[in-house]
Amino acid sequence: MTAAITRSKGFINSSIGLKALMAASGLVYVGFVFVHMLGNLQIFLGAEAINVYAYNLHHTGPMLGKSGAVVWGARIFLLLCLAIHVFTAVKLKKQNWQARPQKYAYSHTIQATIASRYMGFSGLLILVFIVYHLLHFTFMPERFAVAYAPTMEHTIHGTSVAMHNVYGMVVASFQWAPVAIFYIVAQVLLALHLSHAVASVIQTLGFDQESKRARVQQISTAYALLILVGNASIPLAILTGLLQ
Amino acid sequence: MSGGLNLTLRVWRQNGPGDKGRIEEYQAKDINPNKSFLEMLDVVNEGLITSGQDPIEFDHDCREGICGMCSLVINGNPHGPERGTTTCQLHMRSFSDGDVITIEPFRAGAFPVLKDLMVDRSAFDRVTQAGGYVSIRTGAAPDAHATPVGKENADAAFDAATCIGCGACVAACKNASAMLFVGAKVTHLSLLPQGQPEREERARNMVKQMDEEGFGNCTNQYECEAACPKEISRNVISNMNGDFLLASLRK
Ligand code: HEM
Ligand code: FES
Numbered sequence: 001m002t003a004a005i006t007r008s009k010g011f012i013n014s015s016i017g018l019k020a021l022m023a024a025s026g027l028v029y030v031g032f033v034f035v036h037m038l039g040n041l042q043i044f045l046g047a048e049a050i051n052v053y054a055y056n057l058h059h060t061g062p063m064l065g066k067s068g069a070v071v072w073g074a075r076i077f078l079l080l081c082l083a084i085h086v087f088t089a090v091k092l093k094k095q096n097w098q099a100r101p102q103k104y105a106y107s108h109t110i111q112a113t114i115a116s117r118y119m120g121f122s123g124l125l126i127l128v129f130i131v132y133h134l135l136h137f138t139f140m141p142e143r144f145a146v147a148y149a150p151t152m153e154h155t156i157h158g159t160s161v162a163m164h165n166v167y168g169m170v171v172a173s174f175q176w177a178p179v180a181i182f183y184i185v186a187q188v189l190l191a192l193h194l195s196h197a198v199a200s201v202i203q204t205l206g207f208d209q210e211s212k213r214a215r216v217q218q219i220s221t222a223y224a225l226l227i228l229v230g231n232a233s234i235p236l237a238i239l240t241g242l243l244q
Numbered sequence: 245m246s247g248g249l250n251l252t253l254r255v256w257r258q259n260g261p262g263d264k265g266r267i268e269e270y271q272a273k274d275i276n277p278n279k280s281f282l283e284m285l286d287v288v289n290e291g292l293i294t295s296g297q298d299p300i301e302f303d304h305d306c307r308e309g310i311c312g313m314c315s316l317v318i319n320g321n322p323h324g325p326e327r328g329t330t331t332c333q334l335h336m337r338s339f340s341d342g343d344v345i346t347i348e349p350f351r352a353g354a355f356p357v358l359k360d361l362m363v364d365r366s367a368f369d370r371v372t373q374a375g376g377y378v379s380i381r382t383g384a385a386p387d388a389h390a391t392p393v394g395k396e397n398a399d400a401a402f403d404a405a406t407c408i409g410c411g412a413c414v415a416a417c418k419n420a421s422a423m424l425f426v427g428a429k430v431t432h433l434s435l436l437p438q439g440q441p442e443r444e445e446r447a448r449n450m451v452k453q454m455d456e457e458g459f460g461n462c463t464n465q466y467e468c469e470a471a472c473p474k475e476i477s478r479n480v481i482s483n484m485n486g487d488f489l490l491a492s493l494r495k
Contacts, residue, residue: 007492015423015461016451016488092461096419099460101353105254105267106346108320110416112465119463200464206486208479 015095022088023204025081026197030223032078033190037230043243047167048154055156055163086127093120115196122193129186136179141169146179148172174238181239187232194224248274249336253288254346255300258357265357267346270300277337281324282307282314284336301360309333309473312408315415316361317348322412322471330410330473350415354422354457365411367457368425372409374453375446376429378438397435404432406474416471419460424468426454427480434487444491451488 011017039057042050061069109117136144148168153160174180198220202208208216237243251272258265270292275284282304289299305313314331318324324334339345347361355363393401405428413424430447433439439446462481469478 010452011492013455014451014488014492015421015455015459016485017492019461020485020489092463096421096460096463099353099420099458100351100418102351104317104320104348104351105256106317106320106348109418109465110321110467110470112418112467116463116465196464203464203478203482204462204485206482206484206489208482210477210479 015092018088018092019204021084022092023201025085025088027201028078028081029085030194030198030201033194033227033231037227040234041230043167043170043234044237047152047165050167050170051152051163051165052154052156054166055154055161058164082130086123089120089123113196115192116200119193119196122189125189126186126193129182129189132182133186136173137169145169146172146176170234171238171244174235175244177239180235183235184232187228190231191224191228194227195221198223247277247341249277249339249341249343251275251284251339251342252344254344255361256348257300257360258349260359261356275336277335277339279336280307280332281316281318281334281336282332301358301362303362304332307332310408312410315350315363315410315412317350317415319346322350322415323410323473327470328473328475330408333473350411352411352414352420352459354420354459355411355414363411365409367459368409368411368422370457371422371426371450371453372429375442375449376433378433379442380438391437393436400479401432401435404428404435404476404480407432407472407476408474410473412471412473413468413476414459416467417460417462418465418467419463421462421468422454422457422459423462423481423484424472424476424478426450427478427482427484428476430484430487431480434483443487444494447484447487448491451484 012021039053040050042053058067058071060071061073063069064072115122132144142150148171149165150168151162152165152168153162155161174183199217202216234243249272253270253272254267255270256265257268270288272284272288275287279287282302285300285302292299303313303315305311307314309330309332312330314323316323316331318331318334323329323331324338326334326338349355349357349361349363350365352363354367355365357363407425407428409425411422411425414420414422417424430450433446434443464478466478469476
């Protein structure tokens with residue numbers, strides 16, 4: 001038991017251990033952003049589709065307050081992964097600064113991509129976005145979202161239920177340009193982060209193969225673009241009046 | 245020989261480990277473009293010595309690209325602007341008349357400056373001592389095919405073994421990470437049958453020593469691979485990561 005603790009301490013204090021934790025926790029979010037996007041895109045199917053989807057999501061498992069146990073479980077797991085990701089990012093970054101106490105007078109890069117050079121920056125802004133996004137749509141819509149009709153009636157299994165009007169909340173919020181634009185900018189930064197991140201995971205976890213490398217980077221970039229187009233389409237559609 | 249180059253050198257001068265150091269300017273006049281970069285510095289040093297000044301200290305040994313002693317960061321490029329070339333094999337024809345060339349030492353906390361452009365790279369020796377070997381009986385050389393090795397593995401192990409341990413990877417990395425070097429050492433042994441018994445221990449011990457020396461962490465930008473005079477592939481880092489992670493899972 002103590003041996004196991006010493007070993008895991010050694011692991012999380014090692015460079016590659018930290019990197020692997022960062023990659024694994026990031027990978028969870030790579031999966032999450034895709035599923036989250038699919039859920040959100042139901043807004044294009046109309047108010048009923050997204051409201052009922054959100055209602056069902058929040059009523060899965062035994063209820064704990066306003067949400068079901070499944071949602072709470074996912075929240076705790078995601079929060080844990082975010083904490084690991086940010087903790088490892090900060091720790092690695094600090095070590096990296098210490099490793100080069102004296103900078104070059106003439107600095108130059110040969111092949112580092114833009115995305116790779118701004119991972120800390122894009123990550124930090126994504127973090128700011130995540131905090132705002134949670135306050136905005138999850139925990140304090142009454143304070144952070146533009147006023148909207150809070151509930152709407154839809155029929156589930158033949159009975160009419162008054163449920164949270166997610167559709168109204170999102171549409172009202174994105175009709176205000178500054179919020180919509182902030183969301184779109186955040187998605188651009190997320191795409192930048194992802195375009196380096198997905199390919200990085202392969203390298204970090206030890207699966208790089210020279211023959212597959214170009215393909216891995218293509219997939220990484222394509223995935224980033226998919227998330228960008230999918231997520232940004234929502235504020236864009238509302239801002240342009242396509243959805244109302 | 246016509247067409248000698250006239251260059252302005254901005255050189256890092258530092259009297260010793262404790263000195264703060266500064267950039268100083270020198271003129272290199274009428275340099276034959278067929279000279280190597282180090283020969284150009286020899287000419288400048290001749291001038292400094294004759295005028296009673298301290299010559300610019302820099303590391304070198306074989307001057308044929310195999311020993312790994314030469315270093316220098318030239319206009320932000322470890323070993324200069326040519327790919328797959330050590331500083332000793334870099335020729336002045338890669339520069340143009342009138343160029344301003346900034347010359348700095350390899351910069352890393354783990355590579356403290358000894359004097360001017362010369363740094364202490366013994367951290368690499370300690371990393372190698374931590375696991376970059378195989379504990380086998382030596383004696384007479386075995387027959388060439390006594391232990392069969394697959395062609396792909398033999399090639400990849402050989403590519404990794406071309407590392408000359410110069411430290412350009414550390415110098416090029418914005419995090420002063422040594423992972424290309426350590427990856428090369430780990431890969432070269434872990435792909436061969438002789439390296440198997442100590443494979444996991446090797447990855448664990450070498451990474452531990454690398455971390456203790458204060459090298460940074462890879463951020464997958466691959467500047468190391470681009471700066472490596474032996475063009476060692478980033479693939480060796482992935483291999484090392486794999487070995488280290490497997491070793492950590494198992495034990
Ligand atoms: C939805 C959100 C996010 C996703 C999907 C994500 C995903 C990833 C992935 C997969 C990696 C690659 C790990 C590797 O193999 O090196 C990564 C790296 C990184 N992430 Fe995130 N991340 C997210 C949010 C954040 C946040 C909020 C921060 C910081 C506050 C952050 C900072 C970083 C940093 C600094 C790196 C290291 C990049 C490097 O090695 O240069 N990320 N991210
Ligand atoms: S002096 Fe030996 S490699 Fe350059």
